[in-house]
Amino acid sequence: MSLHPRRRLRGAAVLAAGVVVGLALAACSSSGGSSGGSTSAGGAAGGSAALDAALSKGGELTYWTWTPSAKAQVAAFEQAYPNVKVNLVDTGGAGDNNTKLQNAIKAGSGAPDVVQVEYQSLLQFVLPKDLVDLTKYGFGDLKSKYSASTWGAVTGANGIWGLPQDSGPMALFYNKTVFDKYGLTVPKTWDDYIAEAKKLHAADPTKFFVNDTGDAGMTTSLIWQAGGRPFKSDGEKVSINLQDPGSKKFADMWNQLNEGGLLGNIPGWSDQWFKALGDGTIATLVTGGWMPGVFEASVPAGKGQWRVAPMPTFGSDTATAENGGSTEVVVKQSKNPELAAAFLRWLNSDPASVKVFLASGGFPATTADLESADFQGKADDYFGGQQVNKVIVDSSKNVGTGWQYLPWQSYANSIFSDTVGKAFLNKSDINEGLKAWQDQNVTYGKAQGFTVTAG
Template identity: 55%
Template sequence: MRTKAVRHTLRGLGLVCAAALALTACSSSTTGSGDGGPVSASGLDTALSQGGSITVWAWEPTLKQVVTDFEAKYPKVHVNLVNAGTGDKQYTALQNAVQAGNGAPDVAQIEYYALGQFALGKSLQDLSKYGAPDLSKQYSPGPWTSVSINGGVYALPMDSGPMALFYNKKVFDKYDLTVPTTWDQYVDDARKLHAADPNAYITNDTGDAGFTTSMIWQAGGHPYKVNGTKVSVDFTDPGSAKFTDTWQKLVSEHLVAPVSSWSDQWYKGLGDGSIATLAMGAWMPANLASGVPTASGDWRVAPLPQWRQGQSASSENGGSSLAVMKSSAHQDLAYAFLKFANAGDGAQDRIKGGAFPATTADLNSQAFLDTAFPYFGGQQANKIFSDSAKSVVTGWQYLPYQVYANSVFNDTVGKAYVSSTPLASGLKAWQDASVKYGTGQGFTTGQ
């Protein structure tokens, strides 16, 4: 079961980021084993048999069991698991330690959207020397793309968030709504529902950077293009326009509830039916079960609506990785822990604890696919999530300073939800702010 704090970070919401996270502050001393030459499996075995101590900074609760099992299997290794803060708080602490040249952990949990910032800043070890690229087929495409940066592999995926549509079947049945297969149908449902009950809305939205980028991703958009320190930002591309044109109708016609996600009012709306759907990552079921228990049996899961009838495109919404810090003096042990946690026995610990897998073997296992969810009326929802993971649109990139970009989302795009500012204008303002910041940090930027 995820904590509230973990849910927030998994959604990839805008985070307030200190200027210390900028490119110019991301250099790192290179101690420990460094880049070095290839490290074989026998080399890792030797490191494990010799033992030692590593520190892991992470907030994800399922890692506690992973540490217990790892230490039981390798009794000469001690893992110091530290919660140094969630998301942006940990990133700030991590960057401060990198700048100071001491105090950084051996392993750090980093969300996919923030990973490029640390990788490009040379704070993370490229795991290619351990043969990490050979693990590519073990993971679904979305998470693997996120950890593969500029020809290197800078982390191993912990989990994934392929998107799906969660909908209140009780509400849909009451108002004779058809589960939408396209976003145009979704808008029609929104109009029909709100006309029938002015207090009911198809969904809520007050502006969410992670949701916006996930929707543009699904629409085939590529607003961010990154090649080393050369970046471009363009929210006028066709995919962005698809999202903007459709979502503007919902905002302009007041068809989305002006309620912030994860607020008390949001939970109430999910429970009483006044918020009828959520387009979110596959990590959401446990949150519904714990946060809205009274609505058990009312909700179901469907594939994400499409931008064009007949398509089956999806995108990722949230998720984290584990990375080895380049300053670590125990990189071999650190990588061995990563592999155990994310590609070995520890991955099963995490799945049992409620994490949604990024590993294809688990996504395709019959036991996983056949799991019945009592909250969803016994529906085998993992079949939908698994199909979504296989259908994630490839080629998506985040900015190497996405943490900062997301932090100014509400100051730019957010205005479209509380004023007459069009979404397209808000995205243009977000684009301009992102380009300006990147230029100031030494990136070559453009549109």
């Protein structure tokens, strides 16, 4: 994922209290229409030729991001296009980034030209029309460069709003040292996973097969894998059903771990959490394909101990899901949108930029890299020489289709701890927490001007 290993707290994207994501909804186009088409180079705004001309002319841009590769990417871009100056601002993480961006948009000034946004947060800036639709610059012609799931994440509402930076197909990360010591078997299904969790905790109650204090991103990803599609958005019309069959399938499975006291309760992304990954207190982690870079940067004690396996499945169903991932977008406040779009095009499609991104541990969204024998065959010393990329690429081929986030997903995640999180805290039924989360989101969505139906 587009994580900043030093400061990013998963699921902590809390927006300022004054955020109103429903602005201009009446004028918003339906998100049901795909924007996979393209505009020719001679399109309304000059297409890609306008971007090439902007690069030749040059100018100055501001770029907000939290990806660790940004400094090296900007340096490479400025070397290739010396007429362009990019002012890089490290926003530290998605939560701070979103709040700062929303405040600048509301104020009418101070926003960057280009900014990183998580896929799950994109709609909250698209629907109020705060971003530039990149269709007119020929971005539709780039569709074939990206995996289907990530292209789908940046399109909708009859527009193309960014280019995928990375992807997060999910896999099982496990501590081989712990597995060998306690005679554990790498689980293929979630039933296997629960059985091994019981075995480890019975052998050593100080160790946990899995740690989860109630993470919104983890929950929605597992619902996604289980076939749940609880959120459906069509412009200002939104439906929420966190008791659909897939949501219940996830909750009933995860309840066996939660109610059974088998979940570790170390706050995710804390120093204690990283330490627990390094000393074997936490034995597995099911998360996105961006995690190897985080392990290498933040869990040095785990080097040589961890391995990667396919994500456990619900029975014979081979479906996987995504967890995390980001795009870059052009903000409407930009005084030079052509130059901003040209920089964005280079940033997430030029092989020189993608190469820098991969070198910093990023997991690609570009099909050329996902299919590359060199990428898939790379032996990773941290993971005992394992070819971890191949495992994660295989997961990307089975990501379930049709997933949607709420138009206010960042806000939804910010209230997760007050709803579903209570079920984790009390080791009680997660289904009841999901119902409470649904109720609060229905109320919030209606207050923002959406037409929201439940169930």
